[in-house]
Amino acid sequence: MLIVENLSCAVLEGVSFRLDDGELVALSGASGSGKTRLLRAIADLDLNRGEVRLDGVLREEIDPRSWRRRVACLPAESRWWAERVGEHFRDPEGVPFDRLGLDPAIPGWRVDRLSSGERQRLAILRLLENRPRVLLLDEPTANLDPRSTERVETLVREYLDSDAASCLWVTHAADQIARIASRRLQLAGGVLLEEAA
Amino acid sequence: MITLSLLDLSLAALLVVALALSSLRIYPKIAMQLAVAALRTAIQLTLIGLVLKVLFANSHLLWVALLSLFMLAVAGREVMARQHRRFSGWWGYGIGALSMFISSFSVALFALLVVIGNQPWYEPQYAIPLLGMLLGNTMNGIALALDRLTSAASEQRDVIEARLMLGHGRDEAIADIRQQVFRTGLIPIINAMAAAGIVSLPGMMTGQILAGAPPVEAVKYQILIMFLIAGGAGFGTLAAMHFGVKRLFDKRLRLRLDRLAR
Structure with a gap:
């Protein structure tokens, strides 16, 4: 369970909410409303004030590396630093590439050969390799076709159920929110509003 | 050792002056920087020469x-x-x-x-x-x-x-x-x-x-x-x-x- 209390940073003001185990919550808001900032602040990438607790433990009591493995943030655009796909995974053998419709031989591929949709799906698998307790996903299906979108939704749902993890999912699509989310949070001018899905 | 006279150094300095004049049209800012740097070299090295002379005498x-x-x-x-x-x-x-x-x-x-x-x-x-x-x-x-x-x-x-x-x-x-x-x-x-x-x-x-x-x-x-x-x-x-x-x-x-x- 993730509890965020009074989180403030450059554009956010006193944001509070909680994510229960197994819960998937949608986050939406106009561009510039601070959605990305909120995810970054929870992952502790930007300077911020306020309390964030994971399973009762305060963020500051956890080493920043372990914190980010447990509270995993997926940026809207994925980044790659090595030449081959496989070098970005700890154990490429154990990654279910086929679950997202990717070629099982993809670890041997060159990163610069990937399409943006492939990168997006690979980034999700790369993030899940850490087996995080909380997923903070910034428009994870923005570049994907309906079929891949459905695969990602199913994979994340199953992961949340099997690991009792929770997820904050940034999306604008009303149909997607209705499909996946149990609740919906909305950011407007750095302040959080809650609406039932 | 052949001792260099002030005239010898001035002749060498002509080279820098010529370069500064030639670059004036292409990039006046560089010409200025070149002149200042050359002047600094002459002054700074002369000063350090004097300082070293004194320093060598009282180490x-x-x-x-x-x-x-x-x-x-x-x-x-x-x-x-x-x-x-x-x-x-x-x-x-x-x-x-x-x-x-x-x-x-x-x-x-x-x-x-x-x-x-x-x-x-x-x-x-x-x-x-x-x-x-x-x-x-x-x-x-x-x-x-x-x-x-x-x-x-x-x-x-x-x-x-x-x-x-x-x-x-x-x-x-x-x-x-x-x-x-x-x-x-x-x-x-x-x-x-x-x-x-x-x-x-x-x-x-x-x-x-x-x-x-x-x-x-x-x-x-x-x-x-x-x-x-x-x-x-x-x-x-x-x-x-x-x-x-x-x-x-x-x-x-x-x-x-x-x-x-x-």
Whole structure:
């Protein structure tokens, strides 16, 4: 369970909410409303004030590396630093590439050969390799076709159920929110509003 | 040894004046910088010549130390001035100056005490030129390395943060940049060592030979200087990189580009 209390940073003001185990919550808001900032602040990438607790433990009591493995943030655009796909995974053998419709031989591929949709799906698998307790996903299906979108939704749902993890999912699509989310949070001018899905 | 007269130097200066005049049309700002730099060379070298003359006459540790610190302070300012995106506040000056202090001074002490072994060890005829050579070259290495570090960290911010988001530590997240930075700091001295004697006759050696020293003695000193410079520039780059990387991240392992001046 993730509890965020009074989180403030450059554009956010006193944001509070909680994510229960197994819960998937949608986050939406106009561009510039601070959605990305909120995810970054929870992952502790930007300077911020306020309390964030994971399973009762305060963020500051956890080493920043372990914190980010447990509270995993997926940026809207994925980044790659090595030449081959496989070098970005700890154990490429154990990654279910086929679950997202990717070629099982993809670890041997060159990163610069990937399409943006492939990168997006690979980034999700790369993030899940850490087996995080909380997923903070910034428009994870923005570049994907309906079929891949459905695969990602199913994979994340199953992961949340099997690991009792929770997820904050940034999306604008009303149909997607209705499909996946149990609740919906909305950011407007750095302040959080809650609406039932 | 043929003593140079003021007229001899003025003739050489004509070369710079001619160059400044020719560049006036292409890039007036460079012509101005060229003139100022040439003037500075003449004035600064004359002054240091006078200072050394006095210093050689009264070799005292205090005077040697004071001049060394003054040289370090100027070199630190020079490193800071060469950064496109320097660390803000005192760090911009401190990281470069501290790294140069650690590397140049310890290498100079090592050379004076262990290798040359003069009595007294701080004999200014050895100490000041040696330190000057070391400072000049570590200054180059450190300035290049710090500039590369801060600009690469700003350019590759997204990659560094993507790695932080996956739970990577500081050293992992900046591994590629670290390699580039180290390479940048060391390439000048590696090239200098590789080309020495074949493509270029190093300045110090040339000066000694022109001043009448036997070539083989001059060469031995040049080899010593090259190795000392490699050590000074290399360890200086390592130190600057260490402090720089430390300053780029905070305790919570955030990339703090806000600590760079705009």
